[in-house]
C-alpha cells in the first residue's frame with residue numbers, strides 16, 4: 001500500500017505554531033512506530049488571502065480532495081475583519097467542508113482528570129466527562145438558500161434559510177448511531193421541533209433510522225435549548241449528541257467550556273468513504289486562531305495534537321496508536337506541565353508551545 005498522505009493547512013494566528021508541534025509528533029510516529037505519512041503543506045484563510053487574494057485557491061481545494069486526511073490549524077483574525085464577506089478567512093474553511101462533503105463533525109468534550117478543577121462547573125459535575133457531539137456540517141442555515149441582505153421598501157432585511165432534506169438528516173443520524181455502537185449505544189438528538197418544521201422532520205427521520213436499522217441504540221430527543229441547559233446542569237447524562245449545524249456550533253462551544261479549556265479539544269469532520277475505503281476527512285482543533293497570543297509561543301498545542309490522534313483513529317485505522325498519543329498527553333498533564341491557558345487562579349509558571357510538544361514526545365518515548 002502506498003504511504004498515506006496528509007495535507008497540513010496551518011492557517012492563521014496560532015495555527016502555524018501549534019501545527020509545528022503536530023509535525024514533530026507525526027515525525028515521531030514515523031521514526032519510532034514505522035507509521036509513515038507523506039506530509040505536504042499549503043495555505044488557507046487569511047494566509048491564503050494575503051498570498052492569493054482568496055481564502056482557498058482551487059489548487060489547494062483540489063489537493064485537499066486528493067489527500068487521505070487534511071489537518072487544519074485555525075482561520076481568521078482581526079486583520080481580516082473588514083474584508084468582503086466572500087473572501088473572509090472563514091469562507092475558506094466552509095468551502096473545504098462543503099466541497100469535501102464533510103457532513104459529520106465529531107466534537108468530543110472530554111474532561112482530563114488533571115484539569116477537572118478548571119471548569120467553571122463543580123468538579124463532581126465534570127470529572128470523568130466524556131461525551132461526543134455529532135454536528136451536521138454541510139447543510140442547514142449555514143448553506144440554505146435564499147440568503148443575503150436585500151432591500152424591502154425603505155429598509156434592509158438579512159435572510160438565512162434553515163433547510164434539511166431527509167437524506168441529509170438520515171446520513172448524519174447513521175454516523176451518530178455507528179459511533180454510539182463503539183461507545184455506549186446511547187444517542188440524544190437535539191432540535192427545535194416545537195417551533196421549526198425542519199426540527200419536526202429532523203426528529204421524525206432520526207427516529208425512523210433508529211427504528212429501522214439501529215434498534216440496539218437507546219435514542220432520546222430534546223429541544224436544543226433544554227439540551228443547552230441540561231449540558232450545564234448534568235452533562236454526564238449524555239453520551240453521543242446528534243444535532244444540526246447551527247445548534248451544533250453553539251452546543252459544542254458550551255460543551256467544550258465544561259471541560260475547562262478550549263485549548264484541549266480536537267474535532268474530526270468526516271464524509272463518505274473514498275475509493276481506498278478511507279472517509280474524506282478534515283481534522284482541526286475546536287479553538288480558533290487566538291490572535292491575542294499569536295506568534296508568542298504561548299499557545300497550547302494539545303487540541304491540534306489530539307486532532308492528529310483522531311486522524312490516526314478515524315482515517316488510518318490506528319486506534320491503538322491514537323490511544324498511545326492520548327495517554328502521553330494525559331501523562332504530561334499529570335506531571336503538572338501547563339501552558340498558560342491551563343493555569344488556574346493560583347497561577348504557576350507556564351511552559352510554551354514548543355516545550356509542551358517536546359514533553360509529549362518524551363512521554364511518547366516512555367510509552368515504548
Ligand code: IPM
Nearest residue numbers: 075076090091093094249286
Ligand atoms: C466552528 C467555527 C466555525 C463555524 C467558523 C470559524 C466558520 O465556529 O468550527 O465551530 O461556525 O462552524
Ligand code: MG
Nearest residue numbers: 249250252253
Ligand atoms: Mg464554532
